[in-house]
């Protein structure tokens with residue numbers, strides 16, 4: 001079995017789990033070096049879907065888009081240790097982040113809670129890149145207090161009619177579909193009257209307006225729903241059960257957001273920056289300390305990823321993973337600014353070293369402690385639901 | 392509230408009045424429309440405001456009256472820098488002052504009047520507060536060499552090229568001058584100045600203490616900036632409602648806010664001591680390093696935490712709080728990063744009892 005996988009050019013869709021980890025790493029490294037579009041290496045900003053598509057398609061053809069999905073649904077079914085190797089190799093090569101909401105959220109959600117018809121329609125379209133997804137949870141007055149959301153869905157005949165506004169929708173300008181939490185029972189208690197919908201963005205009544213982020217990038221958007229009509233089967237799970245589904249999805253989201261990916265990329269950036277400044281020796285102790293922290297975080301990540309692989313649903317303790325990852329990522333980003341000196345003041349790339357953009361790395365690390373449940377909210381969850389403190 | 396960095400009653404009152412008079416040009420509560428309007432443009436400053444600044448007598452504030460200055464001290468200079476910092480003005484107030492301080496009695500009248508904006512070009516590395524060599528002077532007084540990270544260089548009418556042995560005044564449009572301009576995160580810019588046989592007026596050697604003044608003034612600008620960012624954030628904590636109450640009611644946020652208030656208080660205290668030491672004429676390098684390191688770290692902490700307190704709106708360009716973070720990112724390393732100043736402090740402290 002192992003003998004059939006060429007480490008120089010691993011076959012598309014081959015099962016790589018039987019490979020020893022070292023061979024797997026070699027295969028991934030070789031393949032990335034041979035396949036990655038050079039013009040997309042280490043982009044200073046998150047790519048829009050159209051820009052990232054060439055890489056998305058290359059991964060799709062190789063069958064490597066969804067390393068964590070089970071093989072039966074077109075994923076790689078990778079073990080956590082191999083998943084980590086893949087993350088390391090991609091971050092070190094400077095592979096761009098994909099428009100990954102479908103891959104990290106919608107796919108796992110439909111695998112767990114979707115109907116056969118939803119799975120059959122959507123999973124292949126995520127894996128081919130035909131449908132890029134975005135997440136419609138937050139509203140202007142429902143951020144941390146997500147259950148205060150006011151977007152409504154009313155049943156009329158065999159349709160749902162959605163009205164309201166979502167905000168901070170990442171890649172909302174790029175997506176073909178959005179998943180939406182909407183209130184279906186205004187009289188029920190806050191969390192009880194919410195349902196989960198899948199909505200094509202080209203439905204009449206959907207309007208999108210982009211928002212510039214602090215790094216002057218139109219990475220997120222406002223999405224308005226004005227009498228948007230969708231079919232009855234656009235719901236995931238039961239009516240008024242959306243909160244439970246959303247909470248299960250948060251487990252996947254927090255596992256993904258707790259992955260060492262961003263910290264790995266940032267530490268690599270810091271190492272290259274020190275090298276560029278001719279100061280790798282001066283900062284050896286700093287770099288070593290951060291490297292050890294990152295490896296510890298990977299161990300932490302593996303304990304959660306192992307549980308998912310065994311088919312367990314993650315509990316509120318996965319919040320700790322997300323808190324630690326964003327704290328580590330931001331700590332590395334802070335050190336990047338400390339080391340960069342005047343290079344950290346530049347709005348773009350360092351002129352004679354275009355894969356370095358310390359200021360942008362610092363800014364892009366800011367929201368990780370805000371989105372997907374802020375670090376304060378995650379701490380509240382752990383305090384109450386894991387430690388049994390408080391209400 | 393403005394930090395009045397002076398002790399002694401008469402001086403305190405003088406500085407207070409000076410700060411009050413600054414409100415017309417650099418208001419602490421003004422809207423930031425003009426700041427936004429000038430971002431990412433060239434030259435990126437408002438010459439009208441520059442004339443007002445000079446009309447107020449702020450240029451050459453530390454120069455003796457015999458040299459055309461205002462004859463005031465570091466306390467007054469730092470207080471004004473704090474107001475300019477809080478207002479996020481893009482005009483290179485501290486840089487222009489540094490050029491005047493370097494030139495001292497040689498400072499030309501047009502520079503003091505604001506008609507000719509002279510910016511200093513002294514740095515040759517991404518970090519530090521040390522004068523560099525490397526400017527070659529040929530027969531006939533033409534100079535060649537390079538200086539890096541000249542803030543707002545596109546606005547300059549002239550440059551003061553500074554090296555360990557001399558200063559040279561050159562016209563920004565002189566033959567042989569070229570600029571490589573990079574945009575900065577705060578919407579300003581920074582340039583590498585390349586000189587190739589440029590006609591120059593040689594002035595006397597620079598007084599390195601001018602750099603200490605610039606570092607302290609920058610620390611003060613960072614203080615003003617963080618005070619205002621914190622005030623804006625406190626307002627937000629009192630008005631943004633989640634879970635049926637203002638988010639400022641949550642103890643987790645209260646405690647973090649208190650930690651920021653402590654940082655601001657520490658910065659103000661160190662800066663006041665540093666300014667006082669400077670004005671006594673003693674060697675102020677160690678305390679300057681303390682003040683600049685503290686101000687840089689505190690401003691970064693306050694502004695990034697301010698963004699966190701704002702949630703997603705804090706991560707947008709449209710929210711003003713981000714302007715403070717982005718300016719802090721630009722000012723923090725200027726005239727020596729916190730890391731540089733901690734190292735300098737250690738090396739100046741070696742061998743002391």
Ligand SMILES: Cc1cc2nc3c(=O)[nH]c(=O)nc-3n(C[C@H](O)[C@H](O)[C@H](O)COP(=O)(O)OP(=O)(O)OC[C@H]3O[C@@H](n4cnc5c(N)ncnc54)[C@H](O)[C@@H]3O)c2cc1C
Nearest residue numbers: 135137138143144168169170367371374376641699702703
């Ligand atoms: C870059 C980015 C991308 C995003 N992408 C998406 C997306 O694709 N889809 C989507 O639906 N949403 C998205 N979001 C929104 C994100 O989920 C929210 O920002 C988040 O839930 C926080 O809500 P808020 O911004 O309204 O902040 P608020 O809830 O107003 O919080 C403000 C501050 O108060 C704190 N706070 C609030 N309540 C408490 C409490 N009880 N105890 C202690 N502290 C508290 C918060 O931690 C924060 O520091 C994105 C946000 C960002 C920044």
